[in-house]
Amino acid sequence: MPASAYDIVVVGSGPAGQKSAIQGAKAGKKVVLIEQEQGIGGNCVYRGTIPSKTLRETALQFERLKRSSEVFEGRLRLDLPMTVLLHRLDEVVKAHECYMADQLSRNGVTYRHGRARLVSPHEVQLETVDGASQTLLAETIVLATGSRPRSVPEAPVDHEHVLDSDSILSMIYLPRSLTVLGCGPIACEYASTFALLGVEVTLIDRAKRPLSFMDPEIVSVFQRGLERQGGRFYLGQTVTEVAWDGVSSVVARLANGMVVKSEKMLVALGRQPNVEELNLEAAGLSLNEKGLLPVDDHGQTAVPHIYAAGDMLGRPPALASQAMEDGRRAVSQALGLPVGESVNQVPIGIYTIPEIASIGLDEEQAAARYRGPLVGRAPFTEIAKGQITGACEGLLKLVTDPSGERLLGVQIVGEHATELIHLGQMALQDGATIDRFIDTIFGFPTFAEAYRVAALDILGQRRKRQENAKAA
Ligand SMILES: Cc1cc2nc3c(=O)[nH]c(=O)nc-3n(C[C@H](O)[C@H](O)[C@H](O)COP(=O)(O)OP(=O)(O)OC[C@H]3O[C@@H](n4cnc5c(N)ncnc54)[C@H](O)[C@@H]3O)c2cc1C
Numbered sequence: 509m510p511a512s513a514y515d516i517v518v519v520g521s522g523p524a525g526q527k528s529a530i531q532g533a534k535a536g537k538k539v540v541l542i543e544q545e546q547g548i549g550g551n552c553v554y555r556g557t558i559p560s561k562t563l564r565e566t567a568l569q570f571e572r573l574k575r576s577s578e579v580f581e582g583r584l585r586l587d588l589p590m591t592v593l594l595h596r597l598d599e600v601v602k603a604h605e606c607y608m609a610d611q612l613s614r615n616g617v618t619y620r621h622g623r624a625r626l627v628s629p630h631e632v633q634l635e636t637v638d639g640a641s642q643t644l645l646a647e648t649i650v651l652a653t654g655s656r657p658r659s660v661p662e663a664p665v666d667h668e669h670v671l672d673s674d675s676i677l678s679m680i681y682l683p684r685s686l687t688v689l690g691c692g693p694i695a696c697e698y699a700s701t702f703a704l705l706g707v708e709v710t711l712i713d714r715a716k717r718p719l720s721f722m723d724p725e726i727v728s729v730f731q732r733g734l735e736r737q738g739g740r741f742y743l744g745q746t747v748t749e750v751a752w753d754g755v756s757s758v759v760a761r762l763a764n765g766m767v768v769k770s771e772k773m774l775v776a777l778g779r780q781p782n783v784e785e786l787n788l789e790a791a792g793l794s795l796n797e798k799g800l801l802p803v804d805d806h807g808q809t810a811v812p813h814i815y816a817a818g819d820m821l822g823r824p825p826a827l828a829s830q831a832m833e834d835g836r837r838a839v840s841q842a843l844g845l846p847v848g849e850s851v852n853q854v855p856i857g858i859y860t861i862p863e864i865a866s867i868g869l870d871e872e873q874a875a876a877r878y879r880g881p882l883v884g885r886a887p888f889t890e891i892a893k894g895q896i897t898g899a900c901e902g903l904l905k906l907v908t909d910p911s912g913e914r915l916l917g918v919q920i921v922g923e924h925a926t927e928l929i930h931l932g933q934m935a936l937q938d939g940a941t942i943d944r945f946i947d948t949i950f951g952f953p954t955f956a957e958a959y960r961v962a963a964l965d966i967l968g969q970r971r972k973r974q975e976n977a978k979a980a
């Protein structure tokens with residue numbers, strides 16, 4: 509087939525690739541988007557965000573049903589087919605696919621189904637499912653190939669008994685018990701969801717605490733919640749061997765001699781970038797010692813017209829929102845469009861039950877930078893909406909500078925944390941003071957009111973600190 513020429517060739521149709529392609533097309537460029545999987549949307553749609561959150565929503569609906577009546581002692585049948593639990597997934601995925609396909613065609617982006625690899629700095633080879641191959645000439649190339657679950661030799665994934673986050677929802681039935689290797693966001697999110705559905709969940713990790721990059725006080729609310737659901741944590745433990753016993757259990761052996769048995773296992777030990785199959789060397793690119801493709805703040809690689817975006821960069825936070833922003837930025841930079849200021853404060857959302865969200869500095873990070881930052885707390889037990897909805901298990905923390913005036917960060921655990929965080933994000937971005945939260949009339953009863961309660965807590969500490977300073 510003769511070579512086709514494009515202004516921009518984008519590899520990968522996840523959030524990063526989609527946004528790259530749309531941004532390029534909106535600027536009037538001839539863009540082609542290549543995807544090796546059947547549908548558009550990437551891991552985000554098929555194996556990540558959307559499926560995991562669909563199952564989580566089912567678990568929450570079940571929980572709400574239980575909560576709504578004190579006499580109702582509901583339990584899900586544990587042999588429930590996963591299709592029943594994921595009943596809305598097809599609808600959600602189809603709606604997303606339609607919307608994305610429509611958006612791409614409306615903007616005139618050409619979509620090609622096939623696997624892409626670089627063959628020279630300006631040439632991308634497209635291999636289609638029927639084995640045909642075509643060379644695409646590109647002015648600009650955006651690599652947005654995402655990531656895959658990290659595998660470890662001691663826990664070989666067979667996708668039947670030992671699963672990873674790509675295959676966990678392909679289980680036919682809800683298992684009775686599940687061991688989760690790992691204590692990162694994906695591990696903790698799935699552990700919470702399955703525990704709420706009545707599965708006996710055990711988390712094992714080398715780390716001394718789950719979600720070790722988050723504020724410990726916030727994480728402890730999640731940890732207690734999961735333990736109350738019957739979940740168990742074996743922390744500071746190393747798994748030496750995992751094997752299916754051939755009958756009914758996956759057997760995990762720990763370095764301390766312990767043996768943990770369960771019906772299924774989820775290996776969730778992080779992700780690794782999809783970079784190996786791109787044939788980067790052909791374009792003059794190479795990986796660094798960590799196996800990552802080096803890029804600047806705009807995703808530009810060492811070859812100036814080749815950009816990379818999203819999870820394939822292997823840098824935190826690996827979130828759909830960050831991937832979209834990476835894609836937009838990369839193409840804007842490539843086309844000489846205004847890129848905008850680099851946003852260094854991305855809200856982190858972890859969909860555990862209860863959910864967790866964070867923006868800016870946490871207590872520990874603030875203490876490392878400033879002497880004596882103030883921290884205001886609003887436990888959800890003090891929030892009327894928490895009492896009314898029975899969702900008292902929550903805490904909002906505002907972190908300020910030592911004067912108690914400048915907001916440095918917000919951490920939340922509890923219902924709607926991933927929505928509530930945006931209020932803090934706007935305040936941080938606008939350089940709002942703590943007094944702004946006190947002078948604001950929040951709707952009542954709302955969870956957002958927690959911002960005012962935490963701000964009042966800081967006000968009290970601020971006054972005390974000022975009085976002590978005067979007295980000294
Ligand atoms: C279980 C789970 C839950 C998650 N939950 C959330 C969440 O709640 N919120 C959130 O923000 N993020 C969440 N994430 C993370 C989010 O899914 C990713 O950050 C996001 O999908 C990254 O987008 P991307 O475009 O970089 O890559 P991807 O979405 O991984 O897309 C990359 C695409 O490139 C394609 N590709 C790869 N190589 C080639 C090739 N050579 N040729 C052609 N195509 C290729 C792949 O098939 C894939 O479709 C979750 C992830 C997982 C695994």
